[in-house]
Amino acid sequence: MATFQTLPGFREFYPDVLARRNHIFRLWRQTAHTFGFAEYDAPVLEPLELYKTKSGDEIEAQLFSFTDKGGREVALRPEMTPTVCRLVGDKAATLKRPIKWFSIAEFYRYERMQKGRGRCFFQFNADIFGEPGVEAETELIALLAQCLCSFGLTEHDFYIRLSDRNLWFYYLEALGLDEARVRGVLTAVDRYEKLGDDAFKAYAEQFGALSDELKGKILAFLQVKSLAALEATVAAVGGDKLAARLSDWRKLLGNLDAMGLSRFVEVDLGVVRGLAYYTGFVFEAFDRKGELRALAGGGRYDNLVGKLGYAELPAVGFAIGDMTFALLLEQRGLMPTLVQAPDVYAVIGGEKERLAAFADIHALRASGFRVDYPMKEIAFGKQFKAAAESGAKLALIYGGDELAKGVVKIRNLADRSELEVPKAQLHATVRDFLSHD
RNA sequence: GCGGCCAUAGCUCAGCUGGUUAGAGCACAAGAUUGUGGAUCUUGGGGUCGCGGGUUCGAACCCCGUUGGCCGCCCCA
Incomplete structure (x- = not known):
């Protein structure tokens, strides 16, 4: 080298x-x-x-x-x-x-x-x-x-x-x-x-x-x-x-x-x-x-x-x-551990789901949320691991089922609870969750 | 400018009195795993042993030089 x-x-x-x-x-x-x-x-x-x-x-x-x-x-x-x-x-x-x-x-x-x-x-x-x-x-x-x-x-x-x-x-x-x-x-x-x-x-x-x-x-x-x-x-x-x-x-x-x-x-x-x-x-x-x-x-x-x-x-x-x-x-132990963590991490099923996710991802970013997602198509298990390791508070799940229903599944990475929201309510739900946190 | 100690993988280190192809843990990546977590297992990429010279049949190891680092002196606006 x-x-x-x-x-x-x-x-x-x-x-x-x-x-x-x-x-x-x-x-x-x-x-x-x-x-x-x-x-x-x-x-x-x-x-x-x-x-x-x-x-x-x-x-x-x-x-x-x-x-x-x-x-x-x-x-x-x-x-x-x-x-x-x-x-x-x-x-x-x-x-x-x-x-x-x-x-x-x-x-x-x-x-x-x-x-x-x-x-x-x-x-x-x-x-x-x-x-x-x-x-x-x-x-x-x-x-x-x-x-x-x-x-x-x-x-x-x-x-x-x-x-x-x-x-x-x-x-x-x-x-x-x-x-x-x-x-x-x-x-x-x-x-x-x-x-x-x-x-x-x-x-x-x-x-x-x-x-x-x-x-x-x-x-x-x-x-x-x-x-x-x-x-x-x-x-x-x-x-x-x-x-x-x-x-x-x-x-x-x-x-x-x-x-x-x-x-x-x-x-x-x-x-x-x-x-x-x-x-x-x-x-x-x-x-x-x-x-x-x-x-x-x-x-x-x-x-x-x-x-x-x-x-x-x-x-x-x-x-x-x-x-x-x-x-x-x-x-003196006064140097905080500073991590640049995203607010939300998107978990994406396949190519079609990815395109659907992109619309939300970009809109959330434009409103000031920190959003990240995997650049390659990888297994769900790995994506959840990546979501947890990223330090994000929420995971947004874009799978085939959600796409068919017109919803996004939101997973609270801290307590592992999940709920599905219609795409139209995604922004408001994410905003409320993060502001109360 | 001067002195002491040090240098092996991205990081922490092991490497026997010099002896075949230089190792481990962690980290990273892939797979097990096409829908649910920091785990586990398997596999993999990575090293001109800081660099140059010398001694030797043979050097990561010994010698000299050099570069860089740490610590101190001088200085510290």
Whole structure:
């Protein structure tokens, strides 16, 4: 057999697998609509420069990029954020605020395969543009939680870690660090969970070792796990900026509490989300057991629209990836078994009966019922077996006897009861049965 | 980019220290069965043993390479 392999990291969706994907997308989409978000889509292929401008030249190593026949440097999209910034930036002057948008789209990254990570994947992306206050974060964190809860996940299955890059900035500034050193420390903070003390090695090489006192203050901040602890730590340092920022925290946590979402949200300054375009609150969702990679991540990026050449526009957004999410649902037994079953299955005697059946089959389909029948002439016994296996609720029997009498025999496949109805009443009878079921 | 493990039918696997024509279960299809069910029985289609090379009288098995997969590191927008 000649074989063409699927490219590494790419996925093929056979019907049963696609059914699961569709189920996830359907609930995400439905949830976003209940929050008043509007759906958009955009090109899969973009100018390479779009991603270099946002993330730097090194990003190219992780992209599916090439030169097209017109000599353009292009890349398959690895994320939605720059694209949606362009969409919004182009029309910012005419869009009603706040701009609440979402998309469900496929992305491509040239990376090594791992559990929960492939070279192609889908993300649900939601963003709010034009709202500088914590109302935007409130709305997005609530949407994120609901996107997971819609599937039956609870606070025992996942949680959202909330942090703040501004707060880190103000805190480290107050401790006397300049901007370059602050970035160095944030990189270390990001890695601290994995590497422990080694996370500070890179910083020490660049700027010299931190004093014990300074490091102690950084570690204390990193380990803050509640608003109370945060207030206490900040009070020890003082400063107007920090105090003002704390009131944002109180407001955001108060909003989330009022929505009943406190049980999902944990203050955790250990999250700073690696690369640099985030400018304020950042958050990540994880499974409670800690067995999987992040389910979702997001934060505020007030400078990005401006950086891409448009008028400055505040923004907050997050994304949920489909792979880790599907793993979690399967682990928790929350992935339903989805079968595409017909409503009715026709059992057909011979050629004459088949022609009689076709009229009914097509009419029922035209009214929206799902109808299937065997394409070949096969024994009745086999047809009943096929009818049962198809998952249909009803079998319609077209045999010589029924044809002669001008009736159709309807068999309830669940309780095996049968009744004969005149052909004229078939549609109404099927409709009644299926609507009561 | 780096490391560990793995690769036999559509799926799960067996295949003895290297020895005739590579097996089983499940799944699929046909028949028993020209009017009533997920059963049973019979039969069948399916494999260049991931690919290439080497060792050997002889390789699914041993050696080298390669491709792909799983897991981890780096990265994670």
